[in-house]
Amino acid sequence: LHKPFVKIVEVGPRDGLQNEPTHVPTDVKIEFINKLSETGLQSIEVTSFVSPKWVPQMGDNTEVFTKIAKKPSISYPVLVPNVKGLEAAVSVGAKEIAVFASASEGFSRKNTNCSTQEGVNRIKEIVEKTKSLDSTLRIRGYISCVVGCPYDGYIQPKAVTTICESLLSLGCYEISLGDTIGVGTRSTMEKMIKDLLKITSADKLAIHCHDTYGQALVNICTALDLGIRVVDSSVSGLGGCPYAAGATGNVASEDLVYMLHGMGAETGVDLKKLISAGHFISEKIKKPTASRVNKAMYKK
Numbered sequence: 001l002h003k004p005f006v007k008i009v010e011v012g013p014r015d016g017l018q019n020e021p022t023h024v025p026t027d028v029k030i031e032f033i034n035k036l037s038e039t040g041l042q043s044i045e046v047t048s049f050v051s052p053k054w055v056p057q058m059g060d061n062t063e064v065f066t067k068i069a070k071k072p073s074i075s076y077p078v079l080v081p082n083v084k085g086l087e088a089a090v091s092v093g094a095k096e097i098a099v100f101a102s103a104s105e106g107f108s109r110k111n112t113n114c115s116t117q118e119g120v121n122r123i124k125e126i127v128e129k130t131k132s133l134d135s136t137l138r139i140r141g142y143i144s145c146v147v148g149c150p151y152d153g154y155i156q157p158k159a160v161t162t163i164c165e166s167l168l169s170l171g172c173y174e175i176s177l178g179d180t181i182g183v184g185t186r187s188t189m190e191k192m193i194k195d196l197l198k199i200t201s202a203d204k205l206a207i208h209c210h211d212t213y214g215q216a217l218v219n220i221c222t223a224l225d226l227g228i229r230v231v232d233s234s235v236s237g238l239g240g241c242p243y244a245a246g247a248t249g250n251v252a253s254e255d256l257v258y259m260l261h262g263m264g265a266e267t268g269v270d271l272k273k274l275i276s277a278g279h280f281i282s283e284k285i286k287k288p289t290a291s292r293v294n295k296a297m298y299k300k
């Protein structure tokens with residue numbers, strides 16, 4: 001019987017490292033991404049072209065993007081917040097970008113200094129600009145705070161569905177649903193995704209869980225039950241968001257792969273190689289891994 005395939009979008013080099021207070025040397029980032037490229041992952045978000053005043057850690061975006069050893073079978077998306085970021089990304093040869101909006105007003109202001117509607121308008125400007133710059137560019141959309149916001153509290157599904165509809169109609173090929181501060185539970189996740197499934201199909205959606213409250217794997221299972229087959233994660237459980245205080249990293253890629261393989265799903269990812277990439281970056285940033293599977297399985 002054909003095993004279900006779940007695609008993993010590795011966001012460690014971007015979402016994971018963006019919150020590191022001390023600068024991670026560029027050559028470490030490059031070696032880290034090159035190790036991830038050897039694991040069988042199909043998509044690795046490698047950096048962001050945001051304002052270096054806002055996120056200094058990503059200020060070496062051009063060098064990282066141009067110096068990594070790219071494999072033709074892997075997509076290397078970069079995060080962009082505005083036309084300036086788009087132009088920089090295209091000039092270094094990015095083939096895929098990720099744009100981001102928030103379902104909550106409070107987080108939109110803190111993260112991008114604009115309202116949710118202005119955020120959608122910025123994405124519209126980005127999309128318009130791609131038509132003249134590179135019409136083949138693939139655009140992935142993120143929505144943050146899909147169930148809860150550090151400033152506004154609980155977020156109604158309707159707010160997410162409205163933004164999702166806009167981003168899909170602008171031409172995003174997929175929308176990744178960000179539980180930015182990891183407050184979601186099986187029931188809030190289910191309610192939110194079911195509302196989205198009234199306006200789109202599960203193959204247009206991905207799930208992006210931070211693990212602050214230890215609910216990420218359960219919430220991912222909820223998304224899988226509802227037909228979602230693309231999951232974002234960070235090796236070693238790296239990261240957090242600089243504009244969501246206390247938010248921890250994404251679900252650890254090693255824990256996700258272990259769970260998926262245990263459920264009989266295919267990911268194409270070699271768990272041992274992933275564990276070794278996770279170990280590499282944890283040592284370099286001098287932080288113990290947040291991946292339980294890495295702790296249990298790592299062998300020197």
Ligand code: HMG
Nearest residue numbers: 049050051054081084085111112113142144145178180241
């Ligand atoms: P602003 O200060 O309102 O904008 O920032 P501005 O246009 O006035 O620009 C300020 C300065 O930044 C200017 O420089 C611009 O040129 C420069 P100055 O004139 O002062 O010398 N600038 C740029 N430089 C390089 N690249 C650019 C760029 N844009 C402006 N692209 C802005 C508005 C959106 C730029 C800012 O708020 C920003 O960069 N925000 C990004 C914050 C961020 O990266 N957050 C983390 C990523 S999102 C996330 O983690 C959530 C996610 O994982 C999903 C989830 O978990 O929910 C995706």
Ligand code: MG
Nearest residue numbers: 015178180208
């Ligand atoms: Mg995130």
